[in-house]
Amino acid sequence: MRTLTIGQLAREAGVNVQTVRYYERRGLLAEPPRRESGYREFPESDVARLGFIRRAQALGFTLAEIGDLLSLRVDPQTTSADVHRRVEAKLKDVGEKMADLRRIRSALRELATSCKAHGPVGDCPFLDALDAQGH
Amino acid sequence: MRTLTIGQLAREAGVNVQTVRYYERRGLLAEPPRRESGYREFPESDVARLGFIRRAQALGFTLAEIGDLLSLRVDPQTTSADVHRRVEAKLKDVGEKMADLRRIRSALRELATSCKAHGPVGDCPFLDALDAQGH
């Protein structure tokens, strides 16, 4: 299997080298094997893993939560029921985020179509829709 | 119209007083009128505005982006076409976030149903689905 140095990994994932080391310290990336010299040899799959971390982050998950998400995959210490409970909790989070996004989206759409109608702007108070609802 | 002191606003919105002042400095809340004494008098609508800010933040928008979103509503300096362009850009962001959430959700669901099947956990490498796709 092809392996990557930290620099190659960072370049392919679009993050910087220090960030990779930081994630390793935080436990988001497994500690990779090393060459004699001490150079890390990352599996290629870590490119995708970094991509996941970045996307999850952009959705407002903290690194701790992302660690949770990633650890859900294999963790021989925990029971099936336990995993299931954690998955359900994450699904609830995700559902709430989706609902919020849908509200923002529909307000933006309303803004787009309504303001298109009356040429010069000036009063397009449609984003108020966002404020009004929920929580 | 009923007005709120900073403490009342903070309590109703579930944030702390310093945070309200911070948002005001950042331009996310309009500077409210003051009493003789210098006490701020917030309109009640700022409760909702704070709620919006918090929800948008939980979706990974920065305060600067949230400021953008909020300023889309009324800004007499800008043209209709300009607003429209900015709205479209935000819609694109939102669409990408939704897509990412959908992927996370479907991976979580797969994890939930698959792991339920084989009692003791140990190897449930389904979250890999997340890594594989996109971007």
Add this chain to the structure above:
DNA sequence: GTAGACCCTGTACGTAGGTACCGAGTCAAG
């Protein structure tokens, strides 16, 4: 008219998530 809760400004401190710099060792190409 005073006690306790609240507000003012200003500045300092805290946390999450990186990012940069250092001195030293490693690697690949010419």
Add this chain to the structure above:
DNA sequence: CTTGACTCGGTACCTACGTACAGGGTCTAC
């Protein structure tokens, strides 16, 4: 076998987003 790019670990620094504290004025209920 040297040169330039890369890597190592360690520590220091930075930005975004708050949060706390200090010293002083205000409000309201008794």
